[in-house]
Amino acid sequence: MIYFDNAATSWPKPPAVCAALSDYFGDAGGNPGRAGHRMSVAAARIVENAREAVAELFHANDSSRIVFTQNATHALNLALYGLLRPGDHVVTTSIEHNSVMRPLRHLETLGVELTVVACGVDGMVDLDRLHHALRSDTRLLVTTHGSNVAGTLMPVAALASFAHEQRILYLVDASQTAGAIPIDVQHLDLDLMAFTGHKGLLGPTGTGGLYIREGVALSPLIRGGTGSDSAHETQPEFLPDAYESGTLNVAGIAGLAAGVNFLSEIGIDAVKTHEQKLVAQFLAGASEIPGITLYGPRDGALRCGVVSFNVNGVTPSEVGLILDESFGICARTGLHCAPAAHRTLGTFPMGTVRFSFGWFNSPAEIDVALAALRQIGVWARSELATH
Amino acid sequence: MDGLISFFASHHAMRAEAVLKSSGWAVRLIPGPKDLSPNCGVALRFEYAQRENVLAALVAKNVRIDGVHCYRPRSDDWSVRR
Numbered sequence: 493m494i495y496f497d498n499a500a501t502s503w504p505k506p507p508a509v510c511a512a513l514s515d516y517f518g519d520a521g522g523n524p525g526r527a528g529h530r531m532s533v534a535a536a537r538i539v540e541n542a543r544e545a546v547a548e549l550f551h552a553n554d555s556s557r558i559v560f561t562q563n564a565t566h567a568l569n570l571a572l573y574g575l576l577r578p579g580d581h582v583v584t585t586s587i588e589h590n591s592v593m594r595p596l597r598h599l600e601t602l603g604v605e606l607t608v609v610a611c612g613v614d615g616m617v618d619l620d621r622l623h624h625a626l627r628s629d630t631r632l633l634v635t636t637h638g639s640n641v642a643g644t645l646m647p648v649a650a651l652a653s654f655a656h657e658q659r660i661l662y663l664v665d666a667s668q669t670a671g672a673i674p675i676d677v678q679h680l681d682l683d684l685m686a687f688t689g690h691k692g693l694l695g696p697t698g699t700g701g702l703y704i705r706e707g708v709a710l711s712p713l714i715r716g717g718t719g720s721d722s723a724h725e726t727q728p729e730f731l732p733d734a735y736e737s738g739t740l741n742v743a744g745i746a747g748l749a750a751g752v753n754f755l756s757e758i759g760i761d762a763v764k765t766h767e768q769k770l771v772a773q774f775l776a777g778a779s780e781i782p783g784i785t786l787y788g789p790r791d792g793a794l795r796c797g798v799v800s801f802n803v804n805g806v807t808p809s810e811v812g813l814i815l816d817e818s819f820g821i822c823a824r825t826g827l828h829c830a831p832a833a834h835r836t837l838g839t840f841p842m843g844t845v846r847f848s849f850g851w852f853n854s855p856a857e858i859d860v861a862l863a864a865l866r867q868i869g870v871w872a873r874s875e876l877a878t879h
Numbered sequence: 880m881d882g883l884i885s886f887f888a889s890h891h892a893m894r895a896e897a898v899l900k901s902s903g904w905a906v907r908l909i910p911g912p913k914d915l916s917p918n919c920g921v922a923l924r925f926e927y928a929q930r931e932n933v934l935a936a937l938v939a940k941n942v943r944i945d946g947v948h949c950y951r952p953r954s955d956d957w958s959v960r961r
C-alpha cells in the first residue's frame with residue numbers, strides 16, 4: 493500500500509505518537525488545570541509541554557499565545573468570528589479551502605464585506621491585484637499558506653507587509669504547511685495563524701490551534717469552564733484560557749506533542765527538502781506521460797507536498813478507483829473541500845486527482861505511482877480510441 | 880520549602896515549574912489552597928528566601944503569577960507577603 497493522502501491526514505504517525513496516547517490513558521489520565529492531584533497535574537504538564545513545543549516550532553516567544561483547538565477549521569472560525577463585525581471589510585483569495593470560505597460567506601450575510609482576489613490558473617496570487625484590493629477600511633487579510641489543491645505556496649511575508657502597511661491584520665491558514673515548511677511567526681510578522689495537528693504535525697485528529705499575536709483581541713467562540721478564575725461567572729480574558737473553555741483533547745494533545753518533537757529532531761527544513769524532492773520527481777516524471785494534465789506551479793520550490801493532475805478523458809474518481817484497486821495507491825479525488833480553488837484552476841466541477849506526500853514517503857513510491865499512471869494513460873488512450 | 884506562588888492559570892503554573900526546575904531551583908507543585916487562590920488547582924512551593932531571584936526568573940520568561948505567600952501547612956493563617 494502506498495499512502496499519498498497526507499494533505500487529508502498524515503499516515504503513518506511516528507510510533508512515539510501512539511506511545512504518548514497510551515501513556516496518557518495509562519498514567520496521566522486526569523483533567524488538566526482542574527485539580528491539584530497528581531493525575532490532573534500530569535495532564536496539565538502534558539498540555540503545557542505540548543504548547544511549549546508548538547510555540548518553539550513556530551518561533552512564538554510566548555507560548556500562552558498558542559491556543560489549542562479541535563482542528564484548523566475551529567481555529568479559523570475562532571479568528572474570523574472573533575474579529576470581524578458587520579461593516580468590516582475582509583480580503584481573501586480564490587484558492588481558499590471551505591474552512592475559510594464558508595465562514596466568510598456566512599459573515600457576508602451578517603454584513604461583513606468580502607473581496608475575493610482571483611489567483612492565476614497555477615494558484616499564484618497576483619500581488620498587484622491583491623495590493624489593490626486592500627482598502628483603508630479593510631480589517632483583515634486571510635490567505636492560505638499552501639494550497640491543498642494545487643500545492644501553491646503563498647508569499648506570506650510579502651502579504652504580511654502589504655497588510656501591515658495599511659494596519660490590516662493578517663491571518664494565515666497553515667493547514668498544509670505546519671510541520672512541512674518552516675514557519676517563523678515573528679520573522680513572517682503574522683498576526684494570526686491557524687494550524688491543524690493531524691496533517692504535517694503528525695499528531696492525532698481532533699488537535700489544532702491558533703497563534704494569536706500579542707495585542708490582537710478576539711471575542712471567544714465559546715465560553716465556559718477553564719479551571720481558572722473559578723470565582724467569577726464571566727469569561728477570563730487572559731490567554732490561553734480565554735479561548736480554551738471546556739476540557740481539552742488531552743490525549744490528542746499528548747500525541748501532537750510527540751509528533752512535534754519528532755519533527756523538531758528531524759528539522760522542518762529537512763521535511764521541506766524531502767517533500768519538494770518528491771514533488772519535483774513526480775512533476776518531472778508525470779510531465780512526460782502522454783495524456784496527463786498537471787496543475788499548479790511547475791517549479792517545485794513554489795509548492796508544498798501537494799500535486800493535482802488529471803488523466804485526460806477519465807474522471808478523477810475513476811482514476812482514484814484504479815489507483816486504489818489495481819495499484820494499492822491511496823489518492824484523494826474530487827473537489828477537496830475547495831470549490832473556489834478548482835474554479836481558479838479550471839477544474840470545477842469535476843475536480844482532480846491529488847497526491848500529497850509526507851515525510852514517510854519515498855522516491856521508490858513515486859516511481860511506482862509514475863509507472864501506474866503510465867499504464868492508466870495507455871489504457872485511457874485505447875479506451876478513448878475504441879469508444 | 881516555605882514559600883508558595885499562586886497562579887491565574889494552569890498554563891503559568893506549569894511554565895513556572897519548568898522554568899524554575901531548569902534553573903536548578905527546588906520547587907514542587909501542590910494542590911492550591913482554595914483560600915489563597917480559587918484559580919487553577921495548583922500552586923508552586925519554593926524557598927521563600929529565594930523569592931527575588933525566583934520572581935525575576937519568572938518575569939524574564941513571561942510567566943504571570945497571582946501572588947506570593949508563606950507556606951504553612953495545616954494552618955489557617957495564610958498571611959500574604961509580597
Ligand SMILES: Cc1ncc(COP(=O)(O)O)c(C=O)c1O
Binds near residue numbers: 563640
Ligand atoms: C488549506 C486547508 N485549510 C483548512 C483545512 C481544514 O483542516 P481541518 O479539517 O483539520 O480543520 C484543510 C484540510 O482539510 C486545508 O487543506
